[in-house]
Amino acid sequence: MRASLLAVFAHPDDETLRCGGTLAHYAARGAEVTLVCLTRGEAGRNTDPALQVECLATQREQELQHACRILGARPPIFLDYHDSGRGERLRRHDPDATINADPLEMEARLLAVIEQVRPQVMLTFDPHGMYGHPDHLVAHRVATAAFSSSGFRRVKIERLFYTVQTREEMLALQSGQALGVLDGLSPDVFAVCDCTIAARLDVRAHAGQKRAALFAHRSQTGPASTLGTLSEAQLQPLLSTETYSLGGSRGVIPEYPLTDLFAGLRVDFPLPGPPS
Template sequence: MSAPASLLAVFAHPDDEALRCGGTLALYAARGAQVHLICLTRGEAGRNTDPALGEVEIAPQRAQELKDACATLGIHPPIFLDYHDSGRGDRLRRDDPLATINADPTEMERRILEVIEATHPQIMLTFDPHGMYGHPDHLIAHRVATAAYASSGFRQVRVQRLFYTVQSREEMLRLQSGRPLGVLEGLEPETYAVCDCTIAARIDIRSQAARKRAALFSHRTQTGPLSTLGTLTEEQFAPLMHTETFSLGGIRSPVPEYPMNDLFAGLDVEFRPAALQGEPA
């Protein structure tokens, strides 16, 4: 009997889910997969880049923005693990015991495994080994998600495939041009991007472009007029609404072709109509 199609994404902060894989999450939810998202933190170290919001308490604001983004993408509400955003650079929170940089990674892994047991994903998504731009929390999310995937091989729920969100060299150079995406400033594409032969899957997300864009801009504190993300040119932005790319982090089943255009290709899964989502498997 086919298992219900299920996908689990693991990221660090509200908004991490949108830019690099929001279209993919929306696409599989629209097809009838159960799509869940783990967020390690509530983005406590973020800044409000939208003056129209006025004075806001950043953690609950960003948590609500993520809930709104998930609803826009058509996926399940986020699962917060309630670690703290570590910040980065001169704002690195070395003294916060709940910051992910200070948390026990094996405990994080155990908690992700609990979600795996509850949601039965065949597919997992998380950051690439460089965390897109080296944010400490992104690197930890990559580490603990990869560890949970590996450990699931000994568990009742064995995740079949792990994919990393990646950017090609061409994509990264485009985001560094004009008014550059600030977090990529000064970074070498040969380190933080991947060569084309590393891309294991290219997912056409044009049917979900409007949802992806709306979900991204649900994160108002991060995409306001004072942000570089929210003020990218259409030339920079448009390709992000066409295709999303992934490298392969792990695999336990054969694939019918490589590179892939469907993360679930070859798996014996059932995509259920949206009206049936949330029903017991």
């Protein structure tokens, strides 16, 4: 069976920062790479004053489509929920916001995608959602639930991985021109220790793609954003290595930590991998 990878995230740009290199790596090997996005990120804000935006949801959808093309992934699949916002902008009364949606309905929509794309491996947020965004936590919960219930269905996902940040990475992102969403958060809660890392991928060969995909999200990486103004010292580690913890497995893990998310699985890659 052809290798198939499914990534499940909440907003446009979530897919690139922590696993864009992984998506590009497997797409380059001929795997089918599919992204599910719960929302269109309409509760965010445009951080590029030079960008004329009439509808932020449409703008961010187009940016995600562009990023997916850069990474070699299929066109994104939107589950059509609304961005919940966070903090003072939390949309408590929007019935279509992910925080208010029926979680079993959301899981059913994701399971329908799983039946369609037949992934062996699925990626999503860690249990803390990187920085606790309510939509990130929903994405984590629905993907984990779908992994569990897929065991009773025709398409059984073999492995679930969570995108994680090491303590050193988080501290670097909190220094200098700090990534604002991490302000005041403890690395001992929102990062992971080395023994938790179940997979570590070298993505340096795709650093250019990952950088281009990140900045394809122009409304999120403008001069008024902290994401778009990270220093090279902060950005470089994110362009070289991507790390994961293990959310679940239906078989033996051949090594720990893995250097290939598909290691030991009976799948075909139509294109050769990187030279050893």
